[in-house]
Amino acid sequence: MKLSRRGLIGGVLAGGAALAFPLPAMAVGTEWRLAIRNVHTNESVDALFARNGAFVPAGLAELNHGLRDWRTGQATIMDRRLLALLVRLRDKLELTGRTKIDLISGYRSPATNASLRAKGGAHTGVGSQSQHMLGKATDIKVAGVRLDRLHGAALALGGGGVGYYPRDGFVHVDTGRVRHW
Template sequence: MLSRRALIGGAVAGGAALAFPMPARAMGGAMGGEWRLAIRNVHTNESVDALFARNGRFVPEGLAELNHGLRDWRTGETMAMDHHLLALLVALREKLDLSGRTQIGLISGYRSPRTNAALRAAGGSHTGVASQSQHMLGKATDIMVPGVSLARLHGAALALGGGGVGYYPRDGFVHVDSGPVRRW
């Protein structure tokens, strides 16, 4: 017999899955196949190529690799990254018709509150560093993809409609987050 907590937890998880459909091709259809992300931190040159879901189930070791790869590179602090963000990055890579092994250039992933405050103080609020940044929640990345124009990356991210999308052509990246849908 299911406990009330397990039943509510299952309903919430099921509702989240319906609210954010997984990219069909990434999972080889509705519930089959594999999801992977390959990222390279442009600041540290560290690379991660992690299988993080298989046959509709998350792979803890792959998630741990991605959490480490998307960590605050300034402090070394990690956070469990939002699974919807990871799925959004897979969907974005698919939208661009890139292979699962194509590396996404990471400018910023998780950002600790201390790092976020320091970045805001260093450049003031005009730099685009939000005081309540999705980066601090493990729900945001600033990315580029070698060989893909920022305009094309930006357009693909907007077309997905999966969260926030910011365009920073002077700084060489596109912001993608799994928060509320918005653009700037």
């Protein structure tokens, strides 16, 4: 699904009914925000995406744009459970809401995914049915946080798939079935 930033914002605003399902364990008065920095483009997003158990459409749109495929510019609607998982991970690490998560990869278009697989083969960890193509995965690191600590925190949450890539300097986190590698 190829979306422009304007189309993504408009679609999220128009889809208010889709935003009605509740967030897990979000107390009244609670706000969830994510700050991300794309390591390839140096673009940063700091967005409030949920408040008092309801999604904030403008914040979701900003995160969808920030997590887009940086190679093609294509964006998708990211899995809200992934955004919540990233908040839980940041909280598990006892970091503030404004602490930037460094994004290596978020959404990947099918063309980008195929290209990465062709360059490195299946042994690189690029799956043919990657959660990245579904908007359900990120490859991340956090400045000042040891990679093994980030990996351990992600595993402890049990929120989906967790991949550890110390040689490449990142941890993969997704909302697919619980597994690790």
